[in-house]
Structure formats: C-alpha cells, structure tokens
Amino acid sequence: MTRPARLENAILTAPLVVFLLLLLGFPTILDLVYAVSEVRFETLRSPSFAGLSNFTAVLGDPEFWRATWFSLRFAIVTALAECALGLFLAVYLAPLLRRAPWLLAILIMPMIVAPAMMGLMYRLVLHEFIGPLPNLLYAWFGTSPGFLTAQNVFTTIVVIETLQWTPFALLLFHMAYQSIPEDIREAAAVDGTRSWRLLTRIELPLMLPTIGVALFVRFIDGFRVFDNIWTLTGTGPGGSTTSLAIYIYVAFFRAGEIGEAVAASIMLFGAAFVLLFAAARWSTRGVR
C-alpha cells in the first residue's frame, strides 16, 4: 500500500476508532480489571487482584453450563424456525405482496413491540390463574397445557420469540426474493422449468447469501436473549429459563458476584468474536 493511501485510510477510519474507544474502551478496560479481581459492590473502587479464580469459578459452576446450553439451544431453534417460516411466507405471499406492498407494514408490526413488553403481555395472557388463554382452554376443553410449567416453558418462549422475529426474516427474504431479476425467472420458464424446480434450483440458491445473513443475525439475537424471558418468567421454574445473559445479570446484581459475572461476560464476548470471525470468513468465501 502506498503512503498516501495508508494516510487516507487512517484519516477515514479515525472517527470510527475514536467513537469505539469512547464507547467501549473504558468499560472494556474496567471489565478486564474486574474479571481478574475479587470485587463486590462495597469494593467497586478498590478491587483486589485474584488471578484467574473468577474464570475457574464460572467454569466450575454447573449453572453456567446449563445457561450456555439453554442460550445455544434457544438460539439455534429460534433462528431455524424464524428463517424457515420467514422464507415460506416470503415466497408464498410474494404474489400478494407485489399487488399490495403495504401489507408488509402490517406483517412486520410485531417487530416494533419492545421485547420486554412482549414478555409482559404474554405473562398476562398465559397466566395460569388470570390469563385469558388458559381460562378459555379450560372453558372449552376442560384442560390447559400449562404454558409456563418447567416442562413447557421452553417451547412457549421459543414460540413467542419466533412470532416476534419471523417478520424480520420475512422482510429480508422478501427483499432478496424481489431483487431476483424477472428475466431470469422468465428465461427459466420458457426453458421448460416448473415452479418447484424454479424455486429450488434458481431462486433459493440466489437467496442463499441472505439466508446465511438472516440465520446468523437471528442466532446472535437469540443467543443473547434477555428481556422478553426476564419479564415473562425470570429465571424460570427451577432456573429452567436462565439464558446466559440472565445468568450474568443474576450473578452481578442478585448475588453480587461481580468478578464472576464479568468473567462470564468476557468468555461470552470471546465466543461471539470467534463465531463472528468464522462467519465473516465463511461469507466472503461464499462470495468468491
């Protein structure tokens, strides 16, 4: 790279770097310090060095592994469900949306509800004693599945998350589907291609990059899930809905285990970074 070009790059990236340093620099340094310290709320300003004991404590905690497994399972299941449903809707509704594009605005409405509000809403709707849905089920069928029991709560929150975020996948896939040039479809049609083969051999492969992005974004979003679960069930019956974010929150604010909470968050950050790096590598390879 020539010197002027390098200078240009430096000038162009400077605002971003300054912004990131201001935004993330101080908390990151503080996190790194706390992660290797013995610290409580009373000693926030005078942490004492504790080596890697926070990390070993977290790694030795079965609750941490349970929360990690919960977040991973939740993220994979919801990302797959949202993308599958969104893809189906984008293709199935395409003729309708072409004639009435404003319908899309209605379809993406769940996205504008704050996730915490979503959790609160379902907490009322599904409440075993006062909730309208269990009451209606009792009135009509004499039984209700018990949406928030330890047994069913995972399915319930997966459904809630999927209902709220399928529109996001739909929106992405709708854009990708509409951006496939019409003449490619026409060429395939004249060439004797029927609609199923058109979808599987031409349209889906052309949408593949978008499908990858949507899966990735929804996976990240599902993995870091906090607010809707927190307002719906908290840590859940027997800790059954403790996501990794909830685990860190509880360790920090409830138990005051600041060092352990921060150590867990740093490991989460590390895992996310590795994942992001791998995804970036995968997507650039896919482009070539």
Add this chain to the structure above:
Amino acid sequence: MTGIVLDGIGKTFDGTRIFDDLSLSIRSGELIVFVGPSGCGKSTLLRLIAGLETATEGRIEIDGRDVTQSEPHDRGLSMVFQSYALYPHMTVQQNIAFALHTERLPRDEISARVAEAARILKIEPYLDRKPKALSGGQRQRVAIGRAIVREPKAFLFDEPLSNLDAALRADTRVEIAELHKRLGATMLYVTHDQVEAMTLADRIVVLKAGRIMQIGTPHDLYTAPANTFVAQFIGSPRMNLLPCEQMDSTRIRLPGGSIEIPSLPCRPAQIGIRPEDLNLVAPTEGRLRGQVVLTEYLGADRCVHIDLGEVRVTLRDAGSSPKIARDGEEVGLAFDPRRAHYFDAAGDAINVISVEAA
C-alpha cells in the same frame, strides 16, 4: 419444424390497448423479424408467443396446437433475452445443461449436446466460468447455447444484439444467420434496427403502434413499401419524401421542379425517392434544382444533403464520384420516375401500373 399462427390477437395492458385483431402466420423454418420503433409492441408480441404475457383475445397456435392458455414451460420454445438472463450462480456448462436436466435426459446425451453447442458457438474455453467472468459477447453466446441445446420448436430472440458493440454485433448477426441455415429452425427475431432486420430476415413484419404496417421479404419492403412509414423505416439514409401537387393530367409539381407522369390511378400527395436513385447533374439539367448544404464522405459512399426550398433531400452516390458538390453550390437533381414511389394523402402507396419516363 414448426409453424406459428396468431389469429385475431388483442391485448390490453392496464386499460391501454396494445394490439387489436392482429393476425399473422409464420411458416415452418422461417426466420421472421419483427421490427419497428420502440413502443410498437414487437417485444410484447414475442412475449405473447412465449407465454410470458397472455392475450386478452385471439388464438395462438404452435405446430397446429392451440397454446393460447398454455404456460411458458409447456410451449417447447427457447428464448434469448436482450439482457441474456443467464443464471448467475451456475457455470456456463450448468447454464446450458439446465433445461436438459429439467427434461431428465440421460447424462451422456446431456454432455454430448452441451459439447456440441459449445463447439458450434466456440465457448469451450469458458465452460467452467460463471457468467460474471464473461464479456458481453461471450454471455450472448452462452445464452444462444442455452437455447439451441434444447432443440426447441422455435427460437425467440428479443433484441439479442442490442447490448453488444458495433463490430461484435455485425459478427454475431452473421453467426445467427449461419445458425439459422444450419438448424433450419423457425426463428422469431425482434429488433429496432432495420439493418439487422434486412440482413437476417426471410420475411419482415414492420410494426407501428401495435399494427402491422407491412409483411414481406426484405426485397419487397425495400422496392415496394406499402406506405410512407415502411418507406422511411427501411433503408438508410431514409427515403426522401417530397410533397407534390398535380398541375394538370400529366404533370406534378415538386419542391424545386416538376415532372411528367402520364398514368396514375389517383392523385399522389407525396412522392418518395431513395437517396441512391437521385443523381447529381448540372443546375440547368435534371428535374429538380437545389443548393448543396453538406456532404458526408463515408468512404465507399457519400451522402449529399440538398436544400430544395421547403424540404431537404439526401442523395447517395459513390464516394469516388468525380462530381464535386461544394457547400452552397447550385445543383440539378435527376431521377427516374419509374423508380420513384407514389403515395396518397393518407400515406398509402399508389399501385403504379405504368409510369413512363417524361
């Protein structure tokens, strides 16, 4: 071998009438060109035949079978698009083989047919490339390859050369003509370029605003245009059209002069003279008199633009002509009235039985 019949086709688009009772019969093995200015409906006509648009009224028959309501994939045609419309995620090989896999042909047969098409079109070196790694001309060949491997009932070409540069366009034009000879297949070709139409067509269909102005061989259209639109659309430079006025039974007045014509079935309102039918003569001779405005030297030819008072005409003669036409010079123009075209006030040709030279 496939004939295509259009019978009383009508098409309305969002309340706009595009075709009204259009009928046309395309013979088997014929290369027919739809030509006309943009917006004349030539591409829509092709898309109706392909099944990409549905006719509001009328019948379309391919090979004697009524396909008016058939889906595009049931019509057994191949189409080459102006944009080429290659599948971007497939290699050249996969692009060409795609329709054959759709038909579930045996693998040996598919690879044999792809290899044959690649050989004919000279695209063998690029078979493993993706379309975006190809130039415009190479993409064009792949699109044609994709069409020929299917051995379709008929080929549809929608302005296939419009995105190529001039030299490549001329080469590809010749190749399409050769391909037509080799395959002997029915081909329908849409273009706005009258040179492509003239060089390729067995018959040309000239369209204007959704109406067929004339159907005929290139020679028919050039020597006997049915109306002033066809007269001026076919041929370059355009045919000169001069308003004329009957003076008495045998003479008509033209801008810059008058000519004698004995027997016409009705009174001509306009007379058309091809640029190459005009000759430069001394100002005192000839039938018309005018002033040279500009000379364009094209090598083999030259075009001389001459002012006849209210109208301007173009004359074409050999670039090596010894007659020098300086700008602003007074010149005379000679022409043979038997080679002129006569039109009535509505612009339709008057069938000249015998026009004797004056």
